[in-house]
Amino acid sequence: MAVSATTAGTGATRKTNHDRMPMIVASLLVGVPLLLFIVYPLAFILGRSFSTPEGFGFDNYLSMLTTSRFQGILYNSFEVTLVSTAFAVIMAYAFAYAVQRTLMPGKNVLRIVALIPLFAPSLVQAQGLVLLFGRNGLINRTFGTDIDIYGYWGIVISMVLYVFPYAFLILSTALAVTDSRLYESAKMLGAGPWRTFRTVTLPSTKYGLAASVFVCFTLVITDFGNPMVIGANYNVLATEVYNQVIGQANFERGTVIGMVLLVPAAVAAILEKYISRRQYSLVSDQSRPLVIVPDRVRDLAFAGISAFIALMILSIVAVVIFASFVHLWPYNMTMSLRHYAFDVQNGIEPLWNSIYISLMAAGLGVVVVTASAYVIEKFKSPVTRPLYFLSILPAAVPGMVLGLGYILAFNNPSNPVYLIYGTLIIIAIANVYYYHAQGFLIASTSMKQISGTFDEASATLGGTRVQTLRKVTLPLIAPTLIGVAVFFFMRSMVTLSAVIFLITPQTQVAAVSVLLLEDRGATNQAAAFSVCIMATVVGFLLLVRLLLRLAGIKNVSLIR
Amino acid sequence: MSSHRRGGLFRSLIAGTAIAAVAGIAAAQADSITVYTSYEEDELAAFLERMEEDLPDLEVNVLRLSTGDLHARILAEAGNPQHDVIWGWAVTSMVDPRIQDMLEPYEPANIDRVPERFRDPDGRWFAVTGYMGAFCVNNMVLEDKGLPMPSSWEDLLDPVYEGEIVMPNPASSGTGYLQIASLLQMKGEEEGWEFLRALDKNMAQYIKSGSRPCNVASQGEYAIGASYALRAIKNINEGYPITMVIPSEGAGNELEAHGLMASSDNKDAAKRFLDWTLSDAAVDEYYNWKEIVTVSGGSIPQNFLDAGLPEDIGSVMYDMDFAWSAENRDRILEQWQSEFESE
Structure with missing residues (x-):
């Protein structure tokens, strides 16, 4: 096959003594914080799951896992998760392909739309779905239909919309870089578009696909917000964790399910070896970037698909924005600004806290996940596989469980981390590690496409690893890294489930203000506050873009 | 370009650290207490406004979470509790033995205003609203x-x-x-x-x-x-x-109760606050916001009656x-x- 010419011996293993020292140092730099901020808190959770009135034992597991009710919930979880994942990944692949491999019009706008679910507070999606598709929703009232969104399909639809941007970010990275020689060879050998897609495009994005399936799967199976709002009586593992931990203050049973949810991460870590074994590095010293030739039919077809997906995402947000400006949806539709008079604790001050936290998380997140991806991709050592497992493990941990773990682990004056306990910094750190897997998979998808021949070439020319990293690897993945920073920023602005255990009276965040308003019944004010958060994020992105322009840095897309 | 980005990161880290430090200093001031509550946010704002008039020298930092969220949080923090007072929290959760064991019996001034059946026999909590x-x-x-x-x-x-x-x-x-x-x-x-x-x-x-x-x-x-x-x-x-x-x-x-944390290192201030929760001013505010008040005193607001409350x-x-x-x-x-x- 033509591609085998560029298959790189990933890792370019040259195990000399000269190489061992940086490997050990780098692995420690990446591994120790992962152990501290992921494994250490989880160890407390694990401990709780074995704690019984009679001491250490398996009673919690036996009494939970053997009931037919639990097995039913387990089945429900897998059913809804597999279906949602399949839809989300296929849609995201088409969307990412449209953005990276076609010349469809309106790409820049469509990219931002694809990411809206990342910076829309969870209330927006839940409320939008009900306003649109509820029994008394816009669709039913307009068309006289009798759609009932609540239940299985409601969960699937809300989950697909929720995880779509995560899959898009990874697949967009996977499809961004390629070697045009592959496509030229395919054409010369007489392959049609479908065959080229199957034999060139699809295999070259295999790792990205696997990563996005893993991310979607774990996000769906650990999310309790969507099933709570729209799932009616359809119970899943994540809502059962909520029932146990929040509803009944039963940590022992809640943590048992938390441990069960870690299984997919373990499975993924094992499978990764087989999937990435045959991942081709796409950018080698001889590769040439793909020049996309115009193709009217293809471009229009993909524009149609993308516009449809964008419309689905937009309509949900738009209806919430609209509802926030009417007097009382759906009973008094006159326009009004009354929901924007925020009479909530501390006013908009929490929005500033959120911005500080998000900036810290963006900066810290980029450094942390890039380091993880670099060490795992470039140094093959006995700790590579454990490090990989630790890097993707957080995806399988429900935020609520991680938040509990942080309290149990760090709310202890004899722990050095206690110095930052109760500050904005610990919230930023929690966000970085809570979203570590997603950020890491975006970065490593990008890094996998850079051939090891660069390292060899650089070494041949007398360059050190650090020089190669600085002069070759980083510039090549820089666009992805900006995307990673934007990702951490967006999520940190709205995430709630782990944060709720770490906020103090002094460190209130914007997402909590939304929750406070919602809890006291001011749903429309909560929606208005959510609109302000979304506007802040968009405004912030525009500002950064402007600053980059002014600094003379052009051609940098903040959203990949 | 990469150095440009790195500069931004450091700046934001420093900014964040400075803010966190300021927040930390504020929390350590002498007469300040931390209160955990499940009172809804608008009720809370009204109560606190009234309290600031009566106790201007007491800084009360309040964290509001729903009953279930607060239950999980208090239990998780049990090793090193971060709060001095529990205020307005479901009795059904308060009587959880793991919670009751964290409380210190305290009889605030005016405790006689609360009928005995709304008080813990051991004096660890008393319920004023519901x-x-x-x-x-x-x-x-x-x-x-x-x-x-x-x-x-x-x-x-x-x-x-x-x-x-x-x-x-x-x-x-x-x-x-x-x-x-x-x-x-x-x-x-x-x-x-x-x-x-x-x-x-x-x-x-x-x-x-x-x-x-x-x-x-x-x-x-x-x-x-x-x-x-x-x-x-x-x-x-x-x-x-x-x-x-x-x-x-x-x-x-369901009734909502108040209690003093045994772990509080500022018990005098915490007790002053709990005394205030049974003052005339506080009871007045309860009547403005809550459908059930166990202490006699105020009257039910007109909009409650209009909505159909007897x-x-x-x-x-x-x-x-x-x-x-x-x-x-x-x-x-x-x-x-x-x-x-x-x-």
Whole structure:
């Protein structure tokens, strides 16, 4: 096959003594914080799951896992998760392909739309779905239909919309870089578009696909917000964790399910070896970037698909924005600004806290996940596989469980981390590690496409690893890294489930203000506050873009 | 370009550290206490405003979380509690032995104002406010579908309501639990479970939140949402076309209690605050915001009466046995889940 010419011996293993020292140092730099901020808190959770009135034992597991009710919930979880994942990944692949491999019009706008679910507070999606598709929703009232969104399909639809941007970010990275020689060879050998897609495009994005399936799967199976709002009586593992931990203050049973949810991460870590074994590095010293030739039919077809997906995402947000400006949806539709008079604790001050936290998380997140991806991709050592497992493990941990773990682990004056306990910094750190897997998979998808021949070439020319990293690897993945920073920023602005255990009276965040308003019944004010958060994020992105322009840095897309 | 980005990171880190440091210093000031509460945010703001007039030198830092979130948080922080006072928190959660063990008995000034049955016999907590179950019934939906206005739990068994009723899931919501606990207590267990089975036939959803059933009924998603009275009153004030119905059998209810943390290192200030919670000013504010106040003093605000709350609350409240509710919680929820949640 033509591609085998560029298959790189990933890792370019040259195990000399000269190489061992940086490997050990780098692995420690990446591994120790992962152990501290992921494994250490989880160890407390694990401990709780074995704690019984009679001491250490398996009673919690036996009494939970053997009931037919639990097995039913387990089945429900897998059913809804597999279906949602399949839809989300296929849609995201088409969307990412449209953005990276076609010349469809309106790409820049469509990219931002694809990411809206990342910076829309969870209330927006839940409320939008009900306003649109509820029994008394816009669709039913307009068309006289009798759609009932609540239940299985409601969960699937809300989950697909929720995880779509995560899959898009990874697949967009996977499809961004390629070697045009592959496509030229395919054409010369007489392959049609479908065959080229199957034999060139699809295999070259295999790792990205696997990563996005893993991310979607774990996000769906650990999310309790969507099933709570729209799932009616359809119970899943994540809502059962909520029932146990929040509803009944039963940590022992809640943590048992938390441990069960870690299984997919373990499975993924094992499978990764087989999937990435045959991942081709796409950018080698001889590769040439793909020049996309115009193709009217293809471009229009993909524009149609993308516009449809964008419309689905937009309509949900738009209806919430609209509802926030009417007097009382759906009973008094006159326009009004009354929901924007925020009479909530501390006013908009929490929005500033959120911005500080998000900036810290963006900066810290980029450094942390890039380091993880670099060490795992470039140094093959006995700790590579454990490090990989630790890097993707957080995806399988429900935020609520991680938040509990942080309290149990760090709310202890004899722990050095206690110095930052109760500050904005610990919230930023929690966000970085809570979203570590997603950020890491975006970065490593990008890094996998850079051939090891660069390292060899650089070494041949007398360059050190650090020089190669600085002069070759980083510039090549820089666009992805900006995307990673934007990702951490967006999520940190709205995430709630782990944060709720770490906020103090002094460190209130914007997402909590939304929750406070919602809890006291001011749903429309909560929606208005959510609109302000979304506007802040968009405004912030525009500002950064402007600053980059002014600094003379052009051609940098903040959203990949 | 990469150095440009790195500069931004460091700046933001430094900025964040500075802010955090300032926050930390503020928290360490002498006469300041930390209070955990589940009072809703608007009630809380009014209470605090009044408190600042009376105790201007006391800095009260308040964290507001829902009853369940707070329960999990307090238990998780048990090794090193971060708060001095629990204020306005469900008695059913307060009597959790793991929580009661963290409290220090304290009898605030004016404790005699609180009837004895609303106080812990050992003096660890006292309940001053509370909330009670009520239905939110959407007038427009009733009209559209030609349904009668219900007035009791018994009415909800009428097959005309099939698929039009929602109530909170008792396994995830305290409001849901107080509703089924009140039914089991007033009807006796055997008849109570029979009733819940009959009710289940009409139930569209067991929603995993106590306020959402009222909110979805307010938006016209369902005709009837079993929730609590204050949520109904607030939604009526917001303008939604709903009627608050207090079930004629008697409304299940929950009390909200205050207590002093034994771990507090600023007990004098904490005690001053707890004393204030029984002052005339505080009781006045409770009456402005809460449907149940256990201390006599103020009067029920007009908008509560307009929304349909009777002047004599005692006449519609079911006399709950909170100790029974707490002791039997696990068993009841287990049976409830196995009967009504089996997928």
